[in-house]
Amino acid sequence: MLKELMMFLFFVPVTISAQFSIQGLFSPAESYNYVLIYQVTPNAHNYVGNAEIKNGKFHFELDSTNPKGIYKLVYALPQEDYNFDIIYSAEEDIEFSFDQETGVRFVKSSENMLVSSYTRDMNMVNQEIDAYFSKSKSLDRVILRNLFSKKIEIQDIYENNAIETIALSFIKSSKSYVPDSYTTLDDYYKNLKRDYFIHVDFSDVYLQSSNFLIDRISHYIFENDDVKTSDMLKYQNRVDDVYVALKKAKVNTKIALLFQLWQQMVDFGLDATANHISNRYLLNLLNNHGNSELAGLLKNFQNISLGSIAPDFFWQQSNEYTSSKITLKSLNVAKRYIIVFWSSSCSHCQEEIPELRRFLESKSEEKIQVIAVGLEETSFNWSNLILDYPNFIHVLGLGKWTNEIALKYNVSGTPTYFILNEDKEIILKPDSLDELKEYFRY
Incomplete structure (x- = not known):
């Protein structure tokens, strides 16, 4: 009896703290250094840990405190652009x-492999259907019926195989x-x-926690x-x-998805x-x-959208006699304004501002005026640097x-x-000096 009790006590901790792992191989190996791991819910990204990527490989142990669900792996910065979900x-x-060209391929984990295989097989049959419709001048009813039967069969097989798994949420909603x-x-x-969203369950917490819905x-x-x-x-x-598809979704879900969609449009310049x-x-x-902060962000963006009149501001213009x-808004010295x-503490600025000056010197006949707003904590370095740019209008932005x-x-x-054009409408928000120069070349 004592021997049996000792055996029980010996095995209990092992059972309680049973661990599972996440491991991966990144290629090309030299492009990756660390991976960050988050456990994701509809309302939060909970940091789990990180692991160093050595020679393209990493290994991370999860323990019994890590609940089942959706996890996000971040492999580069910015985090919102370089990540993928795992079940x-x-x-x-x-x-x-x-691989940065082909994406993620699961080699162990039945649920992730199930979703990946479903996506691959369904894409293949949809491509067959698209190819048949695009290439066939006359449609064969038997061939079409067989293609659509194949699509139904794939859906049924994967739904049955995914019963009582998280993977089922993704397969049914696809x-x-x-x-x-x-x-x-x-x-x-x-x-x-018409039916694109008909099977999507916007209330599913696993879908809400992943990138699937957006x-x-x-x-x-x-x-x-x-x-x-x-x-x-x-x-x-x-x-x-x-x-319309979001009609029955909860308000928080609508806000989250519409904001992500809004951000995509902003990033695309739309x-x-x-x-x-x-x-x-x-x-x-x-x-x-009652989310006034986010509402303010949206309204502020509208004020600097393409086609909007640029927000007005003022500066003091001084000479030895007057200020x-x-x-x-009142400025009327050019056809276009930058x-x-x-x-003064920005290294990229120290490279680009002189290049901007040289470029505009070659465009001296085009009536382009630069308004350079220096964002500074103090005026000391700024007041010395602006002497190199006498043709710019300089505005000190303390704070x-x-x-x-x-x-x-x-x-x-x-x-x-x-x-801006001569009416102070915003006509371009270039992401780089190269894009700015490209605009003025034509």
Whole structure:
């Protein structure tokens, strides 16, 4: 009896602290140094830990305190751009390989492999259907029926194999339209679009915790095509479709997804579509939900959107006799204006501002005026450096990131550029000096 008790006590701690691991192989190895691991819920990213990537490999132990669910692996900066989701069942190890060209491939973990295999097989049959519709002048009903039967079979097999797993949430919500009788090409794609969100469960906590919902919304709007500003109206109409699909979703879910979609439009330079999202849907939701901070961010963006009149500000212009207050609005000295936010402590600025000056010297006949706003803690270094740029209008922005002008223009880094026409409308927000120079070349 005593021997049995000792054996029991010996094995209990092992059972309680049973560990599973996440390990991966990154390629090319020299491009990766660390991986960060988060456990994700609909409302939070909970930091779990990190691991060093050596020779492309890393290994991280999870313990019994780590719940099953969705985990996010971050492998580079910025974190929001370089990450992917994994399913952790708390019942098995996870092993994968990752290549920056082909993405992630799971080699151990039944749930992750199940979702990956489903996605691959469903993509293959959808490609077969697309190829048949695009290449066939006359449609064979038997071939079409067999293709659609294959699609139904794949869906059924994977749903049955995923019962009582987290993977089932992703497989069921990925289900797409299948006609129950013969259909034409136009009707098929019209109904595919109509039913795109019909199986998506926006209340599912696993989907909310992952990138699945925003990825599916983005795919619906952009259709994997190159983003084009000429398609702005099409994107706005599809945003309207998305909001209809979100009708039964909780307010927090609507806000989270619409804000992510808004941010995508901002990143793509689709200012009009971003403002369509905020004006038509998101601002009302935020105001009704008491989120004034996020609402303020959206309104501030509208003020610096393409086509908007640039927010006004003033500076003191002095000579040896007088000092006068000048406003951006009243300035009338050029056909186009460049507002550049820079800082004397910014190394990139020290490289780009002289290059900007040299470039504009070659454009002296085009009536371009630079307004250089120096975001500084003190004026000492700034007052010496501006002597090298006598043709710029210089504005001192004390307080740096909290300076009123910087806040008006939503500046979070330097250098930041805005190009205005003679009426002070914002016509371009170049991401780099090269983009600015490219604009003025034509």
